[in-house]
Amino acid sequence: MNGAESLVRTLHGAGVDVCFANPGTSEMQFVDALDRTRLMRCVLGLFEGVVTGAADGYARMAGKPAVTLLHLAPGLANAGANMHNARKARSPMLNLVGDHAVRHLAYDAPLTADVAGAATPFSDWVRTATSAATIARDAAEGLAAAAGHPGRIATLIAPADIGWEEGGVIAEPVAPQGPRPLDAAVLDRAAALLQPGTLIFCGGSVLEDPATLALLAGIAAKTGADFLAPTSNRRIERGAGRSDIGRLPYPVDLALERLAPYSRAILIEAPAPVAFFAYPDRPSLLLPPGCETLQLADFDQDGCAAIAALAEAVGARPAAAADRPRPQAPQAGPITLPALGAAIAAALPEAAIVVDEGVTSGRDIGTASAGSPPHSWLALTGGSIGIGLPMAAGAAIACPDRPVVSLQADGSAMYTIQALWTQAREGLNVTTVIFANRSYEILKQELYRVGANPGPDALNMLDLSRPDLDFVALARGMGVPGRRVEDAAELCRAIADAIAEPGPFLIEAML
């Protein structure tokens, strides 16, 4: 057995059964091993950012890592932005990256570059395999590093010869590290802080467990403390019958206003809230000066256990979810932002997976859909636009029986538009709604903060018209049917229809 086959068999033995791939020549022995063993579903992306974005979506919904297969340093660089987003989500991911055969690295071949250097900024764990006999063990350890609490980005670099050489040895699975225990004294202090004027700021696994969210609401009801989630999160389980959790607004002034009332903050699987960007006249940290801040559970601790312990300490019980009305379809008329939110909220079916890269146009849809049937909400966690379409593909592969609704800003969609082809090839039930405002609207808002009166050169760099993008044509070019919609009521029907049909569909909503 060669090194490549030992690696594939080891990963499969540890539970990996999907490989998102964009391989090159230096990975052909892994392609061959995947082919001969037939142990994994192999999903091709036409660009590496599709591969890692899909792997993130898969991991968020499957609760375990897929493996990605990437090609040398430039291919890894192409994958980097969505590795970054996954890393900020604390999603588990194991990247397998080929490199030249060891003897070949001495020469300046055209594709020679520093693979480990390219991996390091976007990985928590990087290792280069050194022999066919040990590469499977490396993979098992990389998988364990990825699959711990929190999830991590592990990158294993595999020189070609180590894949093709004989002497591979299948390795036993390695148990991932569980969460670090909570500190009892910190718990006591946190419980003592629970009172009006205290904010419980929590993310990560807390948001994925409806029972914990109900308990959190119970703590709030019992103590008068408030609770809030970060702006963007790996996954929130929400919708009718579930406790809803608000999210910190993105715009810095709104965020400051939202946090102004608090003099105490308890952090659970979340950092102290920080502005997305710095501004000359605004603070970086968003809690009011002097706010007492306590990290009850860090990313490597169990936030759900922390909330359970808090509830026990104060004698809180799960709160019943508020009775929220089912969202109503919008009236016929232009697709204003409120109408956009209403259309999506009304169209969401039971068990939908919502992928949110709506950016400016999508900001109010979360509020609008709080009463939609229960659904999962996956967001852009690392701020690097271009994960929505791939993440939708990966989520659909993880959950073939659940419809995926992909809320997608137009500018952001163009970074990884190639993901539509993967959606078509794999026949995924993804309904993409493009929010076509034809600009980098978020940057226009930021520019007006910097210069009072931007001129044509600046606006030119933030404008996506001239020529207008035609997303229906782009989708058709990759085998995804679609249509353009200009009316809000029609949009709601179009989304519902597309969800009901199998396979991908794209709706370009003209804002």
Add this chain to the structure above:
Amino acid sequence: MNGAESLVRTLHGAGVDVCFANPGTSEMQFVDALDRTRLMRCVLGLFEGVVTGAADGYARMAGKPAVTLLHLAPGLANAGANMHNARKARSPMLNLVGDHAVRHLAYDAPLTADVAGAATPFSDWVRTATSAATIARDAAEGLAAAAGHPGRIATLIAPADIGWEEGGVIAEPVAPQGPRPLDAAVLDRAAALLQPGTLIFCGGSVLEDPATLALLAGIAAKTGADFLAPTSNRRIERGAGRSDIGRLPYPVDLALERLAPYSRAILIEAPAPVAFFAYPDRPSLLLPPGCETLQLADFDQDGCAAIAALAEAVGARPAAAADRPRPQAPQAGPITLPALGAAIAAALPEAAIVVDEGVTSGRDIGTASAGSPPHSWLALTGGSIGIGLPMAAGAAIACPDRPVVSLQADGSAMYTIQALWTQAREGLNVTTVIFANRSYEILKQELYRVGANPGPDALNMLDLSRPDLDFVALARGMGVPGRRVEDAAELCRAIADAIAEPGPFLIEAML
């Protein structure tokens, strides 16, 4: 004057008048400075790989760097693959990358990551600006580092506050380092090696100067030595009336066969020829064992001067170019690879710029077009597919009066397909010919080297059908008109027509 404006004014003073950009919030003060000063043509790319690929194409044709404007570590990662290609081409490039304000870096904001770490694998020069007073000087030094001999990739990281703070000081231009002098003793030894059985292997600036290529042919005629260029090069000036230079074949066996006759090799602005990839049963270095190899001019030396000195030493004069027949248009019929080459060769007009990312289907077009009117030939130098469409855009911006013909493999086109939009927005006269064989054909060939009998999973990862890509629809989606062609004679006419019309056009050639 703030730091951003001092930087823009300094770069403009040193000759930079184009900025390829994909900015984000942390670059808004640079966008604002570009807007207020109006000193540079700002060209927006919808993805960062478009930005750096275009910058490379621009530099190859303008002979000087543009500046790129990129956003934080993930944006830089997206730019990395084409920085890699440009670096292997020794093209000059200055990347300006924003980072968070210095005080903001202490917090784990969503977009925080190691910008310098992401820059290093794909840059020759990396610096982080430290004050508004010195950022312009940093930029002048970065530009000089980029614009030396050879060209280099320089990356200047600009924290947002250093751009927005007052106190910017315009810096004087810094002279780039010229080539390191040749070694007289090495020149003597090289001249003594010139005889039958000797190969002059030369790249870089040698290929850009028709007079030097004529002198090279004269040396060969006088001494019996042969000459050859690397497989892929920054730019070759070629065509009717010019000395033609062969290129080393890509497939390793053909390359070995081509180099087998030589017992002596003189290297000029080229490394000893090395296989693109390593294979279990093939050498990495391609010259025959025992071949005496002499580096007459390294990348940092002047290859043209080396050839002039060799000619003088042996008393050679420029050779007249062979009289090559003007290529004839192919007969009507299917677009076989020979017909493809003939169609392109016959359609090429005077002064065309050919961008070659044709990969397997394009291999014979160079030979077919040796008798086409004089033209420039730009190739994929770093092996990382996805530079063709952007490079064509950048070349067209550098040379607005010359038609650009972009020879583009279908699989490779999908990595940076967004470049078509930039071609449309800027109204560039680029004729893209997509070689639609609907597979990663090069990888299929490599796979057959690894596994004798690939199964469906492997072929699935190398196949681009199911669904077929429709490049005409993709182009239309980005404002570029196009058509599909299935006949060789029609293809030739379609290319000639598209070149004659201003603005971009895409032809999907069905192979």
